[in-house]
Amino acid sequence: SDSYFPVPNNPSDCDWKEHFPAFFKDNASEVESGKPANDEAKSEVRSSESGAVVPSFPAEKSVPKVRFADIGCGFGGLLVKLSVLYPDKLMVGMELRDKVSEYVKERILALRLKYSGQYENISCLRTNAMKYLPNYFEKGQLEKMFFLFPDPHFKEKNHRRRIISQALLAEYAYIMAIGGIIYTITDVEELGEWMKSNLDAHPLFEPLSEAELAKDPVVDLLTSATEEGQKVARNSGETYRAIYRRIASAV
Ligand code: SAM
Numbered sequence: 001s002d003s004y005f006p007v008p009n010n011p012s013d014c015d016w017k018e019h020f021p022a023f024f025k026d027n028a029s030e031v032e033s034g035k036p037a038n039d040e041a042k043s044e045v046r047s048s049e050s051g052a053v054v055p056s057f058p059a060e061k062s063v064p065k066v067r068f069a070d071i072g073c074g075f076g077g078l079l080v081k082l083s084v085l086y087p088d089k090l091m092v093g094m095e096l097r098d099k100v101s102e103y104v105k106e107r108i109l110a111l112r113l114k115y116s117g118q119y120e121n122i123s124c125l126r127t128n129a130m131k132y133l134p135n136y137f138e139k140g141q142l143e144k145m146f147f148l149f150p151d152p153h154f155k156e157k158n159h160r161r162r163i164i165s166q167a168l169l170a171e172y173a174y175i176m177a178i179g180g181i182i183y184t185i186t187d188v189e190e191l192g193e194w195m196k197s198n199l200d201a202h203p204l205f206e207p208l209s210e211a212e213l214a215k216d217p218v219v220d221l222l223t224s225a226t227e228e229g230q231k232v233a234r235n236s237g238e239t240y241r242a243i244y245r246r247i248a249s250a251v
Pocket of ligand 1: 073075095096097127130131147148226227228229
């Protein structure tokens, strides 16, 4: 995975138009009028059990931005399902393996051809998400981040390679919107505990309540839509979830 792939210098250098041509037709105003109303933003208004009111996300204006990122997206199953659930949200899968990212791009192009007007809001790019996320996303940009069945890196000396850590959570908190949700799941119990304890230890994340998890349509997709989740389900394996909200820092 040391071979070359282009990395933008900063978020304004990202060519999202290439990824989502239907959302960037000729100019920003066309995008605005051509897009469906953002009804889903309202459903994001939630109050946590602690009584804290979580702000809704504003409807997209002018040039839309990527709001969901599936980190280590593998073969893209989650993106395909999320695409129809949130048709007005732009979302990107980030995948380190060249062939896998190419497969996902082709899968999406084939879906766009088969179902005209659909699947225009999902895309995939090859990158090392542990190194370059701030090159793609600006402060507060992402409303959802997914870390689904990440590589476990079992050996203690390799724990620093895990994609959830205090240092990386600080980076994820920076690019996430207040009220945004980070979804993690694994079938490796020890990694599940690791992700949960790292999220618990971080001051900018709080767990969703059971009631909130039950209401969130995305939660079931973590296993049913991902290729890894389907594999675990076929083998009747256990999964361990940690789903947290990005909160404002206490001043
Ligand atoms: N999330 C998918 C699913 O649940 O089906 C794939 C899970 S797979 C076990 C983990 C994926 O993360 C692999 O496809 C791997 O190439 C990718 N990956 C590992 N490290 C990465 C990194 N630093 N940046 C981007 N992708 C990475």
